[in-house]
Amino acid sequence: MKSPEPVAVIGAGILGACVGWNLSRLGAQAIFVDAGQPGEGVTNWSFSWVNASNKTVRRSYFDLNVAGMAAYRELADAIGPGSWWHPSGHLRWADDPAQLLETADLLARWDYRVELRTGAEVRRHLEPGLAIPDEVPVAFYPDEAWVHGRRLVSRLVRGAGAEHRFGMAVLGIDADGSGWTVSLTDGTRLQVAAVVNAAGPSASHIAGLISRHLPMRREPGVVTRVSCPRAPVQRAMHAPHVEIRPDGNDSVVLHSREVDALIGEDPAALAGRLQEAARYVVPELGDSRIAQTRVVERPIPIDGFPSVGAGPSAPGYYEAVSHSGITLGPVIGRLLASEIVTGERSELLADFRPERFL
Numbered sequence: 001m002k003s004p005e006p007v008a009v010i011g012a013g014i015l016g017a018c019v020g021w022n023l024s025r026l027g028a029q030a031i032f033v034d035a036g037q038p039g040e041g042v043t044n045w046s047f048s049w050v051n052a053s054n055k056t057v058r059r060s061y062f063d064l065n066v067a068g069m070a071a072y073r074e075l076a077d078a079i080g081p082g083s084w085w086h087p088s089g090h091l092r093w094a095d096d097p098a099q100l101l102e103t104a105d106l107l108a109r110w111d112y113r114v115e116l117r118t119g120a121e122v123r124r125h126l127e128p129g130l131a132i133p134d135e136v137p138v139a140f141y142p143d144e145a146w147v148h149g150r151r152l153v154s155r156l157v158r159g160a161g162a163e164h165r166f167g168m169a170v171l172g173i174d175a176d177g178s179g180w181t182v183s184l185t186d187g188t189r190l191q192v193a194a195v196v197n198a199a200g201p202s203a204s205h206i207a208g209l210i211s212r213h214l215p216m217r218r219e220p221g222v223v224t225r226v227s228c229p230r231a232p233v234q235r236a237m238h239a240p241h242v243e244i245r246p247d248g249n250d251s252v253v254l255h256s257r258e259v260d261a262l263i264g265e266d267p268a269a270l271a272g273r274l275q276e277a278a279r280y281v282v283p284e285l286g287d288s289r290i291a292q293t294r295v296v297e298r299p300i301p302i303d304g305f306p307s308v309g310a311g312p313s314a315p316g317y318y319e320a321v322s323h324s325g326i327t328l329g330p331v332i333g334r335l336l337a338s339e340i341v342t343g344e345r346s347e348l349l350a351d352f353r354p355e356r357f358l
């Protein structure tokens with residue numbers, strides 16, 4: 001692609017924002033398009049934990065997530081850390097510690113930093129507000145982090161300095177010889193050299209507009225924000241039955257796979273379950289107030305892995321679709337922008353290319 005020709009980035013969540021920001025850095029002209037406002041999709045309803053410790057299912061996927069963690073540190077150097085970046089590590093403990101210790105051991109063999117502590121040590125040195133048994137083993141992952149997704153997206157979109165169309169959905173994408181015409185709900189027609197499908201849970205629909213079948217899973221999650229006089233935890237953590245992280249000075253985010261399994265119940269009841277599980281771990285959360293709850297779809301291709309790169313048999317069509325998109329956004333953004341501008345395909349993405357779905 002010749003760099004001055006525009007690239008329409010469809011979706012300004014974490015993935016689209018990272019692709020667009022990197023395109024601008026490489027001198028390409030990005031145009032962000034979003035049906036809503038930047039960062040207000042799944043990115044705003046994520047647990048937002050930056051990690052590779054939960055990605056041991058396949059070595060190449062683990063390696064991509066480790067690269068994602070490194071890309072965050074580079075991004076924080078490039079744009080400044082501000083209020084979006086929280087590299088405070090991550091804590092995990094479990095009712096049955098055997099699996100936790102086995103995973104910690106595997107990760108240590110893969111040169112991933114993990115420190116084993118006791119509950120008492122964690123309370124003394126890291127999180128005084130936890131009700132955690134003294135002797136329980138806790139894995140502390142010092143290189144992990146959490147990010148404030150919406151704030152990061154807004155920094156990247158502003159930093160890209162690119163044209164944008166927000167509050168307008170893409171209705172059609174038509175090949176027009178040398179490129180694509182992207183039609184929006186207000187009647188605008190954008191002539192572009194390339195399109196990036198970064199539409200999160202709607203990526204399958206966007207792919208369908210060019211007659212591509214991108215099979216995706218249905219795997220909803222429920223996230224609750226509680227407000228409290230001051231956040232009683234300093235970092236993200238997986239306790240038994242609930243995940244907890246700060247979301248600012250007076251707000252905490254709660255999530256649990258066990259509560260996800262109950263989606264279908266009234267969301268207020270789901271939020272109550274999350275709050276109840278959390279106050280058991282952090283008693284101070286007993287004084288919190290449920291502020292917002294949302295059930296959202298995870299953007300997951302059918303085999304559970306990202307779909308990133310040039311689409312098969314549609315020159316100028318690219319995908320950036322992934323679960324773990326918070327962790328992977330900066331590395332996917334860098335690699336995909338480079339592929340769009342130079343045509344070079346990174347080995348890191350070899351197992352995650354769109355052509356596996358034909």
Ligand SMILES: Cc1cc2nc3c(=O)[nH]c(=O)nc-3n(C[C@H](O)[C@H](O)[C@H](O)COP(=O)(O)OP(=O)(O)OC[C@H]3O[C@@H](n4cnc5c(N)ncnc54)[C@H](O)[C@@H]3O)c2cc1C
Nearest residue numbers: 011013014015035041042043046049170200221324325327
């Ligand atoms: C409960 C839960 C917990 C999670 N926890 C983590 C975690 O701890 N760590 C981690 O790394 N990942 C986590 N994830 C996954 C991560 O949040 C997502 O992978 C990531 O936010 C996806 O970002 P995105 O940019 O692809 O999607 P989105 O943020 O949803 O952005 C897509 C954008 O596309 C726009 N759009 C859609 N259709 C159209 C259209 N037709 N026209 C124009 N625009 C359109 C939408 O408005 C939206 O803004 C979690 C997800 C969930 C649901």
